[in-house]
Amino acid sequence: MPTIRIEDVAHAYGDRRVLEHVDLTLTEPRIGIVGANGSGKSTLARMLNGLVEPTRGRVTVDGLDAARDGAAVRRKVGFVFPDPEAQIVMPTVREDVEFSLRRRRDLSPDDKRLLVDEVLGRYSLADHADHPAHQLSSGQKQLLAIAAILVTRPDVLVCDEPTTLLDLRHAHQVSRLLDTLDQQVVLVTHHLWLLEGWERVVCIDEGRVAADGPADEVVPFYRRLMGV
Numbered sequence: 309m310p311t312i313r314i315e316d317v318a319h320a321y322g323d324r325r326v327l328e329h330v331d332l333t334l335t336e337p338r339i340g341i342v343g344a345n346g347s348g349k350s351t352l353a354r355m356l357n358g359l360v361e362p363t364r365g366r367v368t369v370d371g372l373d374a375a376r377d378g379a380a381v382r383r384k385v386g387f388v389f390p391d392p393e394a395q396i397v398m399p400t401v402r403e404d405v406e407f408s409l410r411r412r413r414d415l416s417p418d419d420k421r422l423l424v425d426e427v428l429g430r431y432s433l434a435d436h437a438d439h440p441a442h443q444l445s446s447g448q449k450q451l452l453a454i455a456a457i458l459v460t461r462p463d464v465l466v467c468d469e470p471t472t473l474l475d476l477r478h479a480h481q482v483s484r485l486l487d488t489l490d491q492q493v494v495l496v497t498h499h500l501w502l503l504e505g506w507e508r509v510v511c512i513d514e515g516r517v518a519a520d521g522p523a524d525e526v527v528p529f530y531r532r533l534m535g536v
């Protein structure tokens with residue numbers, strides 16, 4: 309698995325400090341991040357592929373600095389946003405997945421078609437390949453957003469609340485998909501059931517790491533913190 313190092317990281321948006329003294333080394337295949345609204349989870353997740361730069365400290369992925377070597381880190385670390393609509397850029401399902409391979413000059417059009425077909429088949433989207441992407445259901449759109457990242461074969465998949473907009477059935481579908489991946493997965497979520505059995509969950513509270521350990525310890529800690 310890749311090694312993600314978050315070294316004495318702080319972040320402020322203008323005067324507003326949202327992360328302080330975050331030190332984490334993430335090597336496990338499955339890592340959950342939980343915390344109250346506004347605690348800094350998305351900010352932390354976005355730092356893992358350089359979408360947000362720390363105002364202090366640094367984030368590295370297998371030794372590559374996410375701020376300095378942003379392009380190389382983004383090839384290693386795929387990022388899934390909460391709203392798949394924001395990620396769909398092409399008219400049809402197939403074109404949208406193909407778009408992710410646009411810079412791969414090492415692949416012939418036939419190679420690309422094979423890779424796209426394989427991903428669409430694997431994520432139950434083959435029957436929709438030529439359908440308008442915006443006509444998919446919310447769950448299928450989220451699967452498409454994830455497939456469009458996975459076709460690039462990243463080493464790490466960072467998902468920021470990928471099930472927030474989904475009904476329970478589609479959320480389970482995404483959960484099963486995440487379970488099957490060979491990639492390292494970093495998952496920010498309020499859906500605590502997704503993290504059942506995970507070896508590592510980090511709880512962020514007011515911009516600091518409040519708990520870090522297996523899900524069966526950290527999830528109950530977080531529930532107590534929230535008073536539920």
Ligand SMILES: Nc1ncnc2c1ncn2[C@@H]1O[C@H](COP(=O)(O)OP(=O)(O)OP(=O)(O)O)[C@@H](O)[C@H]1O
Nearest residue numbers: 321322324326343344345346347348349350351352
């Ligand atoms: N681009 C931005 N500019 C200014 N403030 C921001 C920006 N993005 C986030 N913030 C603020 O930083 C704080 C942390 O936001 P962040 O999105 O990291 O929290 P979160 O834990 O992911 O929250 P949620 O669970 O609600 O998604 C919040 O108070 C938020 O309003």
